[in-house]
Amino acid sequence: MERKTHKAKGIYNGMDKDLKNKTLQELQEITESFGVKPYITKYIFSFIHQKSINDINLISTLPKELRAKLTEAGYFISQLKIVKKLSDPDGTIKYLFETADGNKIETVLLDENKRKTICLSTQIGCRLGCRFCATGYLKFQRNLTAGEIIDQVNSISKDADCKINNIVFMGMGEPFANYDDTVKTVRILASPFGKNIGIRRQTISTVGIPEGIRKLANEDISPRLAVSLHAHNDKIRKKIVPSAGKYPLVRILNAMRFYNNKTGRRITIEYCMIDEINDSRDCAKGLADILADFNASVNLIEYNPHPGCDFKPADRNKIKIFKDILMRYGLETIVRFRRGRSIKAACGQLGADMIKIEKKS
Ligand code: SF4
Structure with missing residues (x-):
């Protein structure tokens, strides 16, 4: 009830x-x-x-x-419940949390020597339905409050007994669809009286909501910005990101240009490499073309399979060729290798186990 x-x-x-x-x-x-x-x-x-x-x-x-x-007076301090914890041999840990109203979210701790990164969720489910992403197959329930987003950090740092020094808003949900609570979280996490995680050590990743990119450019704080393009034209993008119909590439690029000019900050472009969809030499050249006058670098991510989608990961040799083309065009490019895939904690896999649960019920 x-x-x-x-x-x-x-x-x-x-x-x-x-x-x-x-x-x-x-x-x-x-x-x-x-x-x-x-x-x-x-x-x-x-x-x-x-x-x-x-x-x-x-x-x-x-x-x-x-x-x-x-x-x-009714004041309290909220707390998420840790329901399950899974560890990958590569050191990645995935947490399944339950909110006070019985919803489930997943959060990932990436432990790379001194760098302890948490990949945060900002929504329960997601309305944007990106095909490569398991969360996109879950029904949207609601936005998480800043308190619930922050408690993912507080609970994990306590449970894993470590100091978190890096935050990425790349978990379940689109951060700019929950703009106010996401930016509030950045502020609270950065407070010297709190976790003291520097603003520049926090990255907000968006699938490309132009209004959110512009709004962030006008804030008095500048967390890092990552934009998931995944394609160099709308025709290919629509196959991967259904919201491409609502947010055409030209609007996203205009917002990114505004962000570059207003903040002087570099943008990270996220590009999920999917076999026979967006991994050709022409795609690489097309991406280099549209990014020619941007202050941007590119992260190529191997597609990580999940039960809801029949995409296949691009061949590693093709990823290398893609990277070489971008580099030849002067774009700093790195390949992000899969981490946490055995526990479905890799990029695009959060919520994969919940898809099965939803299908059964
Ligand atoms: S990639 Fe992000 S925006 Fe797209 S469905 Fe997944 S959580 Fe939502």
Whole structure:
């Protein structure tokens, strides 16, 4: 019954009282009305985000009466439940979380020596339905709140007992379809009183929502931007990304140009290499052509199979030829090799196990 209400209203009821969902400034506005001094509020913020405390009663720097008053007023600290954890021999760990209203999301920890990266989910399901991506085959339920996105970091850093120093918004969902909570998450994670993960160590990856790219260019913070093009023209792109009909390449490129000019920042182009779809020499030359006047670099990603789709990964030799062509045209290009494929944690595979669950039921 309760779950129906969440869906009907399109919001996650009650989460406005979640203290994990607040920037330091928002938290200060709340605590001020309870007579809490700003320096104490910084302690509250750091208890939530540095120490990963999920119970107001455990914030020991806060007098008992104040903890009781906050609780009586309905304030709380949300927490995701870790339902399952799978490890790949390459060091990748995939977490299955359950939200308080019973939905499931997946998040990935990539451990590469000193670089500890978390690949965050921003939505439950996704409306954009990209064919190469398992999440695109799941029904969209709702956006995650900033508190729920942040708790993926807090819970994993606590569980894996490690300091996270890199964030990519490349998990389940399109971050710009949940723009406000995504950007709020960047701000909270970057706070020196919280996880202190630098803005430039956070990458927002979009399938190409022009309005989101322009909006981000106008923010007072500049996380890194990655744009998933996957094709050099709309005809091929529509075979991979159905939203290409709504967001033609020309609009995405115009927004990217605006971002380059406004921020002076480089954009990473993500390109999923799919056999016989977008892996030819002509595709490589076409991509080099459309990116000729951009400040951009390219990540080539091997397509990772999932049960919902009959695409096949491009041949490794073809990927090498593709890369060489881009490099000859002066585009810095790297090939991202699959990580976490054995546990379906590689790029495009999040939610793959849920597709099976949905088909059975
Ligand atoms: S690639 Fe991103 S935008 Fe496309 S379906 Fe998957 S989660 Fe959604």
